[in-house]
Every structure is written in C-alpha cells, then in structure tokens.
Amino acid sequence: MTSADPTGGKPGFLDGRVKHMLIDGEWVNALSGKTFDSRNPATGEWLATIAEGDAADIDRAVRAARRAFEGPWRAMKPDERQSILLRLADLVDAHFDELSLLDTLDMGAPIRHTRGSKRHMVGLLRYFASMAVTLHGQTVDTSLGGDLFACAIKEPVGVVGAIVPWNGPLMAAIWKTGPVLATGCTLVLKPAEDASLTPLRFGELLLEAGVPPGVVNIVPGYGATAGAALAAHMDVDKVSFTGSHVTGQQIVKASAGNLKRLSLELGGKSPNIVFADADIDRAAPAAAMAAFANAGQICSAGTRLFIQRPIFDAFVEAVAYTARSLKVGHGVDGETDIGPLVSKRQLDRVLGYLSAGEQEGAHALAGGRRLAGAGYDGGFFVPPTVFRNVNDDMRIAREEIFGPVVAAIPFDTVDEVVARANATPFGLGAGVWTRDVGRAHTLASRIRSGSVWVNCYNAMDPAMPFGGYKMSGYGRESGTQQLDDYLNVKGVWIRRD
Ligand code: NAD
Numbered sequence: 321m322t323s324a325d326p327t328g329g330k331p332g333f334l335d336g337r338v339k340h341m342l343i344d345g346e347w348v349n350a351l352s353g354k355t356f357d358s359r360n361p362a363t364g365e366w367l368a369t370i371a372e373g374d375a376a377d378i379d380r381a382v383r384a385a386r387r388a389f390e391g392p393w394r395a396m397k398p399d400e401r402q403s404i405l406l407r408l409a410d411l412v413d414a415h416f417d418e419l420s421l422l423d424t425l426d427m428g429a430p431i432r433h434t435r436g437s438k439r440h441m442v443g444l445l446r447y448f449a450s451m452a453v454t455l456h457g458q459t460v461d462t463s464l465g466g467d468l469f470a471c472a473i474k475e476p477v478g479v480v481g482a483i484v485p486w487n488g489p490l491m492a493a494i495w496k497t498g499p500v501l502a503t504g505c506t507l508v509l510k511p512a513e514d515a516s517l518t519p520l521r522f523g524e525l526l527l528e529a530g531v532p533p534g535v536v537n538i539v540p541g542y543g544a545t546a547g548a549a550l551a552a553h554m555d556v557d558k559v560s561f562t563g564s565h566v567t568g569q570q571i572v573k574a575s576a577g578n579l580k581r582l583s584l585e586l587g588g589k590s591p592n593i594v595f596a597d598a599d600i601d602r603a604a605p606a607a608a609m610a611a612f613a614n615a616g617q618i619c620s621a622g623t624r625l626f627i628q629r630p631i632f633d634a635f636v637e638a639v640a641y642t643a644r645s646l647k648v649g650h651g652v653d654g655e656t657d658i659g660p661l662v663s664k665r666q667l668d669r670v671l672g673y674l675s676a677g678e679q680e681g682a683h684a685l686a687g688g689r690r691l692a693g694a695g696y697d698g699g700f701f702v703p704p705t706v707f708r709n710v711n712d713d714m715r716i717a718r719e720e721i722f723g724p725v726v727a728a729i730p731f732d733t734v735d736e737v738v739a740r741a742n743a744t745p746f747g748l749g750a751g752v753w754t755r756d757v758g759r760a761h762t763l764a765s766r767i768r769s770g771s772v773w774v775n776c777y778n779a780m781d782p783a784m785p786f787g788g789y790k791m792s793g794y795g796r797e798s799g800t801q802q803l804d805d806y807l808n809v810k811g812v813w814i815r816r817d
Contacts, residue, residue, distance in 0.1 A: 330425070331521075333422065334368055339520050341377060343534075344388075350377050350541075354371075355372050356540075361662050361699060362650040370540050374542075374549065377541070379553070381537035381539050382481075385508050386506070387534055389478055402449045402452040402502075404531055405452060408501075408526065411529055412442055418521070420435045420490070421652070422521055424659070428659040429615075429659050430651045431654060431656070432657075433613065440491075440782070444495065448501065451503075457473040467815065467817040469816055473810050475810055477807060478506070479555060479556050480557065482510065483510045484496060484512055486513075495562075495802075497526070499802050500536065505806050513540070513541065514663050516540040520540065555578075558583070561584050562585040568793060583794065583805045585788065585795070587619055589718065590623060592753075592777065593737055593741060593753065596628040598775075600634070603753040604641075611726035615724050620771065620778060623727060626730075627728060632728075636728040642704075646703075649695060661701070667700035670724075673716055673721045673723065674689070676714075677727075687703035687704050690702055703724070705725045720746070738766045746790060747770060747788055749772075749778070752764065760775075769788070769789050783800075
C-alpha cells in the first residue's frame with residue numbers, strides 16, 4: 321500500500337479463508353473441491369482463494385433457483401420484493417466503502433472511480449425497487465363480437481442465468497440482480513473469473529436483506545466450464561450475458577437447445593466526434609476520459625476519436641496533454657486516475673494492439689509502451705495512449721482493444737463522418753461535440769448506436785436504457801426496457817356471457 325492509501329488496509333472479507341459459492345442460501349464448496357486464486361492486478365499479490373464451480377455446481381444452482389421460483393417466492397407480493405430491494409439498497413449504501421475497495425483490489429480500477437459510483441449503484445437498486453410495484457399489464461378493447469374481456473398480463477420469465485465480465489463487478493452484480501428481484505424471477509449468477517470477490521460479498525448482503533434461499537445463487541468459475549454449462553442448461557429460461565461479442569456468439573449457439581431467451585450486452589468501437597465549433601476546453605479532457613477511464617476497460621469507451629480537420633492538430637495535442645498528465649498507479653492510491661489492466665492476458669492483448677498500431681504506421685503521441693519499474697512492479701500497467709496517423713482500416717481503428725488506447729482520425733463533413741462512424745459491426749455508444757443544435761440532432765438520429773451523448777460522454781442513469789445496436793448486442797439494461805426483458809406477456813381471454 322502506498323502512503324496515499326485512503327483505505328486503511330484490506331476489508332475483513334479477505335480473511336484468508338476460501339470464498340465459497342452461494343447455492344440455495346448456503347455458502348458451499350464446489351462439488352469437485354476445486355478452487356482458483358484471485359490476485360491484485362496492481363501488484364500480483366494473492367487476495368483470496370475461491371471455490372471453482374463447474375457444470376455440476378451450475379446444475380445444483382439451477383435446481384435451487386427452479387425450486388425457489390416454483391415455491392413461496394412466486395407468491396411473494398410486489399411490495400415484499402420492493403422491501404427486499406430497498407433493504408439491499410440501504411446495505412449497499414452502508415457497505416459501499418468496502419464494496420468499492422474490493423472492486424479496486426480485485427480488478428484494479430482507481431478507488432476514486434469505484435467510490436464515485438455510489439450514487440448510481442444505490443440508485444439502480446432503488447429504481448428497481450420502484451419498478452417492483454409499478455409493473456403492470458394492460459386491458460385491451462378487442463373488436464371481436466360477444467362479451468369478451470381481454471388482458472395482457474406480465475409474468476416473470478423464470479430462472480435466469482447471468483454471465484458477467486470483470487470490468488465493473490459490483491455494477492454487473494446489481495444490473496443482473498435488480499431486475500430479477502423486481503420481476504419475481506430467480507437467478508444463477510456466474511461472475512467473471514478475474515473479479516468474483518465483490519459479487520460474493522454482495523451475495524452476503526443479499527441474504528442479509530432477506531432474499532430467500534435459492535432466489536439468487538452465485539457460482540464463480542471459468543467461462544468454458546461454468547459459463548458454458550449455464551448458457552446451455554435446459555432448465556434456464558433466459559440468459560443475460562455481458563461480455564465480448566465472440567463469447568456472445570457462443571452463448572447464442574449454446575442457447576439453442578431450449579431456445580432460451582437472451583439479452584446480450586457486448587463490446588463496441590464507439591466513435592467520439594468533435595466538430596470545429598465545439599467547446600474545445602471542455603471536449604478535449606472529456607474525450608481523453610471517454611477513452612481512458614477504467615484503463616479503457618469500458619464497453620462504450622470512445623476509442624475512435626473523429627476530429628474535424630481545422631482543429632485536428634490542436635485537439636489531438638490537447639488530448640495527448642491530458643493523457644500525459646493522468647496519474648497511472650495503484651487503484652488504492654486516492655490520487656490515481658488510471659489503474660492497471662485486469663490481468664496478464666488483458667495486458668498481452670493491449671500490448672499486441674500497441675505493436676500493431678506502430679507496425680501499421682500509426683504514431684503514438686502519448687503512451688505506447690508498458691510501464692515498468694518502481695511503483696509498477698508485478699502490475700499490468702499501460703499508460704494512456706493517443707495514436708495519430710491512423711486510417712479507418714487499421715486494426716486499432718476497427719477492433720475493440722479494451723485498454724487505454726484512442727485512435728485520432730481527421731474528418732471533413734457531416735455526411736462523411738456519419739458514414740465512417742457507422743462503418744463498424746458494433747453500435748454501442750457515440751459522442752458528438754458541437755454547439756450547433758441542428759447538427760447535434762442530425763448526428764443523434766443518424767448514428768446507429770444504443771446511446772448517443774452530445775457534449776458529454778458515458779452519462780448513465782438508472783432510468784435511461786443502455787445497450788447495443790448491431791453486434792453490440794440486444795436487450796437493454798436500466799430503464800423500464802430492461803424489466804421487459806425479464807417478463808413474459810400472456811394474453812388472457814375471458815368470455816363473460
Ligand atoms: P468475455 O466474453 O471473455 O467474458 C465474459 C464472461 O463470459 C465471463 O464471466 C467469462 O467467464 C464468461 N465466458 C467466457 N467464455 C464463455 C463461454 N464459452 N460460455 C459462457 N460463458 C463464457 O469478456 P471479458 O473479456 O471478460 O469482458 C470484456 C468484454 O465485455 C468486452 O468486449 C466488453 O466490451 C464487454 N462488455 C460489455 C458491456 C456492455 O454493457 N455492453 C459491459 C462490460 C463489458
């Protein structure tokens with residue numbers, strides 16, 4: 321720990337014992353007895369040993385979730401589920417320092433970033449609590465003869481499997497659990513192998529909040545074993561997946577056995593478009609953080625930075641200036657802006673893209689090399705990297721890197737930049753920086769992505785839907801649209817005469 325460590329050390333949750341999986345309200349070992357280790361990506365230091373679930377544990381968890389779904393949980397009233405969600409929100413609020421520190425230790429994000437998300441995390445749970453009592457179906461005046469009463473009622477889809485990545489462990493756990501509790505579904509959550517600790521601590525809070533046994537089960541383990549088993553399980557009614565598009569494609573195939581419902585939150589290569597009339601002083605640092613926040617490990621990161629030609633040189637230099645001035649270091653240091661990448665695998669992947677960029681002729685104005693030496697030993701640190709001399713065909717301009725790397729690309733006209741921004745298989749986020757209101761509306765309408773941010777980037781709110789177009793997935797998180805994904809609609813016809 322550095323002298324600037326604001327945390328006062330490790331949470332008691334990291335007490336040296338094996339962290340178990342949560343099945344049917346009990347903390348249990350894997351049936352195989354296997355475990356895996358969790359390490360701090362800033363130092364390589366061992367944090368915990370975790371029970372490693374596989375297909376047999378997933379099956380046990382799905383059975384528990386099915387029993388819970390068919391049992392008293394089904395009869396629980398909306399206001400009772402709301403109370404549980406509100407208690408959970410209070411518990412997350414009360415334990416937020418510990419939860420955010422666990423996120424920081426386990427996957428590297430700066431403590432300022434993880435702590436700063438409190439309002440959104442607690443707000444999400446309170447939003448889902450409000451949904452528990454406001455979801456309703458509709459009556460329909462049909463045009464058929466006779467005295468018919470017709471209504472469309474909403475019912476929970478049943479047992480949900482959730483598979484999540486490591487880049488926001490608490491956020492992922494809340495995003496997947498909230499709608500389940502609000503709608504009356506049950507859940508088997510498989511956290512990412514690189515970041516299981518916060519979801520497991522969150523599991524303790526779920527029990528404390530009064531979530532009945534089997535309603536939420538948490539099975540840590542690897543994707544190829546536990547994740548694949550959950551995606552293919554014949555008694556899972558829906559899978560909600562967040563992760564890469566490649567795994568998303570495997571999940572779609574695995575879901576075919578029982579044609580389970582899917583929602584997919586996948587990757588992106590989001591354009592961030594800066595017009596010459598933009599407020600440059602505001603746009604330049606924001607464009608840097610759109611790409612570098614969470615060390616670039618954000619699915620909607622603005623990694624293709626299109627800059628209108630008259631301001632290209634000045635703007636790209638301003639972004640590079642911000643990049644150089646960001647403090648890269650251990651997440652627990654309260655001064656850190658950019659933490660390490662989550663793992664050696666992710667480090668190798670990002671370094672591969674840095675070399676590819678240079679080989680293809682791009683020029684790194686800032687960053688470009690792994691950080692090593694004092695303060696960085698044992699960690700996976702890559703500094704914010706700004707590439708110029710990029711063209712649209714380079715790998716760094718086409719593929720999701722998931723590291724702190726931005727490709728700066730000049731453009732001239734609206735039509736041209738719209739076409740180039742849309743020339744990607746992805747469609748998750750997009751930024752537009754301009755003072756021209758008409759142009760802002762034009763871009764917001766013509767860009768094919770699930771979110772468009774004008775004169776801001778990555779703004780999020782529990783009531784605003786978030787998700788992808790094209791290969792960035794389908795289904796939404798947050799907003800009433802997310803809840804619809806966890807509900808079936810049943811048409812009921814009753815003849816009255
Ligand atoms: P990943 O796809 O490798 O892993 C995600 C999860 O899937 C992990 O829990 C993993 O164990 C599991 N998994 C892996 N193979 C599996 C398989 N064959 N069957 C079932 N499960 C399997 O992704 P990652 O590298 O952990 O995360 C980074 C990716 O996630 C990026 O592409 C990023 O854009 C995306 N992401 C998207 C969003 C969003 O909301 N759209 C949010 C965060 C991250």
